[in-house]
Amino acid sequence: MSSNPFAESFNLEAAFADVSEYWSPNVVAQVNDQYVKVAKVRGQLVWHNHAHEDELFFVVRGHLKIEYEGRVVDLPTGSMHVVPRGTPHNPVATDECWIVLIEPVQTKHTGDVESPLTRTIDEQLRGSR
Numbered sequence: 001m002s003s004n005p006f007a008e009s010f011n012l013e014a015a016f017a018d019v020s021e022y023w024s025p026n027v028v029a030q031v032n033d034q035y036v037k038v039a040k041v042r043g044q045l046v047w048h049n050h051a052h053e054d055e056l057f058f059v060v061r062g063h064l065k066i067e068y069e070g071r072v073v074d075l076p077t078g079s080m081h082v083v084p085r086g087t088p089h090n091p092v093a094t095d096e097c098w099i100v101l102i103e104p105v106q107t108k109h110t111g112d113v114e115s116p117l118t119r120t121i122d123e124q125l126r127g128s129r
């Protein structure tokens, strides 16, 4: 018996179809101590960092840029990138972009920054309950 509350299997396109709001991640799976999240993004999130956690971005559709202080990492469709812990960053997408995120269950997606776009972990779990 598993206590895993997530679907045993699911279609990624269908998981994205359930997402209606930009920058509002939806948790779709848990792997050990990490959540797998899907999100649609457009515009910019907010400058923030995660002091103790790396954060993986996988661009499924569209084009994402991760702004760092003094440089930008360009992530076209199919790209994967890990934001190192403790590093200030700001995700930006000119047009709608679909991303998969993998990050520890306790990671706050805007770090310690409270923004109008900040969603609690409970809000990010809403689709799985």
Ligand code: NI
Residues within 6 Å of the ligand: 048, 049, 050, 055, 083, 089, 109, 110, 111
């Ligand atoms: Ni982040």
